Amino acid sequence: MGRYLQNTWYQAGWSGDLPPQGNLARTICEVPLVFFRTAEGTATALLDRCPHRFVPLSAGKVGPDRITCGYHGLAFGADGRCVHNPHGPILGALAVRAFPVIERHLAIWVWLGEADLADASLVPDLSYIDETPPLARITGYMPTAANYQLLADNILDLSHADFLHPDTLGGINTTAKSTHRQDGERVIVDWLAEDCVPPPAFRATLHGAERADIWTEVVWQAPAVMTLGVAAMVAGTPRRAEDEGYTLHNMVPETATTTHYFYCATRRFRIDDEGFTAFLKVALAQAFTQEDKPMLEKQQQRIGEAEFWDLQPVLLRIDGASTRARRLLEARIAAETPAG
């Protein structure tokens, strides 16, 4: 659990987490990073450790076009090179590693691996976020003391909702038709619960109907970026695009046992309903913090420092998608690791 995919875009936060004059300190894959904006607003990432005395640059001040160390005043630009040394010449060694950053889909993305490979087209396509009016989307962040792959497993097997969220989301997926497949580098799993009693969380588009068809789909890509689509239809009626909602669940490793969990819920229905948005925001946070998070953190405690596979988990039908995703990620990590 101590090795991470390097050549990939990791979400470091939401755009709003990084104000024009502030900075954002965030450790990703055990690398301490500081993010700040240039005068033009471009997000930038540096190693969050001054090369002089090793204090975090995030304890300093931002601007213009630089971050200034709070201890001795060395200033570094977006490329990591020193732009000001109050104590003498700017030595070549006065530099910190800079990391490629892209801001897209309301999020800040950083690339930890080889900079030459940092292709902007590899940022996950989350255009559904951009296409959703602000009133109909909810972004959130929930730090969790568990490995990011455990959090991905949780989304890739939604049968858990029947047991962990029985009063809100659960009751349909264990008995639903479910398939999973690999599509290139993506893993796709879906559920179709036909003619079911809709759980409370799915009633928003049903106009009081007592029976529903509920479609759910999760699309995963490495390292642990998932989009969960859902639509609830009156039983026997076709799925309509305007009833669909899509939620990003992005699990970013902070360390081997802690995760930055970013989510963004979007919907195509009741898009002007501020009250509904406010309700959903609370409901999402509550379900996670009161039900998923405690379970995932207990799971991590039981696993401890062991490797997941070394514990020989008994695999069930419901683990097909998460197992395939884990294997794909392992292959990606192995491919970038020098042999021997």
Added chain:
Amino acid sequence: MGRYLQNTWYQAGWSGDLPPQGNLARTICEVPLVFFRTAEGTATALLDRCPHRFVPLSAGKVGPDRITCGYHGLAFGADGRCVHNPHGPILGALAVRAFPVIERHLAIWVWLGEADLADASLVPDLSYIDETPPLARITGYMPTAANYQLLADNILDLSHADFLHPDTLGGINTTAKSTHRQDGERVIVDWLAEDCVPPPAFRATLHGAERADIWTEVVWQAPAVMTLGVAAMVAGTPRRAEDEGYTLHNMVPETATTTHYFYCATRRFRIDDEGFTAFLKVALAQAFTQEDKPMLEKQQQRIGEAEFWDLQPVLLRIDGASTRARRLLEARIAAETPAG
């Protein structure tokens, strides 16, 4: 300190700690266990880790005759075998280790070693607990951040009361006649303080007498089960059974540096005096939590991860019983450890 006796009964709790529909999570000798009751009320112990995704089963629900994992709904019976899999067939691998359990003397006992050797007759004989009317007995539990053998040493050398509990229990045992001996697998140590000024805690049977003979005895058996008998007599009068009190002090290792301390105070005098019972309950807890526990935890901090004997403790006369008990326990552990 990281090896424990396996083939023995460890107390996991008091019967009342395990309600009919609840469960009790308790780690013993570093093994996480979950206890629950069958429909008939029989106490049961399983490894507290689901074989599917490793969450603690204690985060799930109990009944009937099973514990159901709170994450994906797998249910396990008293023998540890899966009795319900909502997601497919019941594979043979869907099982957790079950541990022999006996409920006796108000307590729940579990056997971590070879199940074939789990002989009910090896449960320590604490029939004095059963023979005591409920109003005259007090059970308690005090988790302590120190190795269980340090807690056993504390009971096996009651001279410490003169220094650690000078205002309540102390003042007699350092100068009392004391002997210790081995009787089979048991270590017995006693003190007789003749014609002494009775400490406050011993005045309950003395009817105001100013001089007393006080008899105290501790009977130890492995791993760290002790019964402390005490009787205070008017000086020069014979000890009478009806003046005796017997208290269980059972030190159960949770980890190398933490202990489940279970105690049960019983008495043969003032057996209907509820007020006295209530007073004793508070006094016992106070003496331990305010005097013993801080000292024992500081002791553990000073010892750290060192082996007790490696620190070369200077042995005094008062350490005879605890040294003998430690040696007996070490021999028992060595005997069940394969050579080499």
Added chain:
Amino acid sequence: MGRYLQNTWYQAGWSGDLPPQGNLARTICEVPLVFFRTAEGTATALLDRCPHRFVPLSAGKVGPDRITCGYHGLAFGADGRCVHNPHGPILGALAVRAFPVIERHLAIWVWLGEADLADASLVPDLSYIDETPPLARITGYMPTAANYQLLADNILDLSHADFLHPDTLGGINTTAKSTHRQDGERVIVDWLAEDCVPPPAFRATLHGAERADIWTEVVWQAPAVMTLGVAAMVAGTPRRAEDEGYTLHNMVPETATTTHYFYCATRRFRIDDEGFTAFLKVALAQAFTQEDKPMLEKQQQRIGEAEFWDLQPVLLRIDGASTRARRLLEARIAAETPAG
């Protein structure tokens, strides 16, 4: 960072920290020590671990001329030998290591190394403390979760004040004339800020003058004892002894990552001004706890368990004195370490 100079005097506290009947537990260089006073008031240091059962002696009671273990009543004198065993003869093994102690300059000093080498003349000469009237001196203690050498670096490079304390002390030293030199075993660094705008903290002797000459000097000796001298003069006027202030900054290692920071501010001006003393006391503590301490602790967190030099710090002009001090200390430590 796990090796410490042994043959040196470490400050264990201020004299007032050790009352006549109390004791002071303080770990220095990872050695747990307990300090107490004899009946005559002489400060004494023993290993804070009873040789019988390893509880800290500091959990016991002091007096007369002894510390008595709170667990079993063994008493030890100032030389570490047992003077009372309530349980039998005083065995030769009943002793704890005693450490040479001197009380001087309001402080208690302890010697961890070879007792034969504990020369009282090696106590740092801080006679300015004794020469200062009580109203004009302030002693303090600020425990900090960072290596003591990082705290020494902080004092040896006062340019940091311009960035870390810009509103009180800073604004002059980055641009001041500065030199450093070695004088025997001492490192001396000074700054002279000529015709500058005096920072608020330096206005006490300036009688409202808008331009000042400010002289600052730090004298370091191993392991990390520093005296910081300062004087602010009306610009163009000579430095006068009666305008000088001298402050001890003594960084004593508790562990590799925690430090006992002792300071004593003395001044030769406004020596009867109690209000000024009260103001300074708060200002000193605030600057440290709100500005230095958070930065130093973050620095330690970023360094983690790495060796400082292994991280290859970029050295600037301002690091001359601290680098020389580190090298001198390393040489001293190496000189007392057996080869191979």
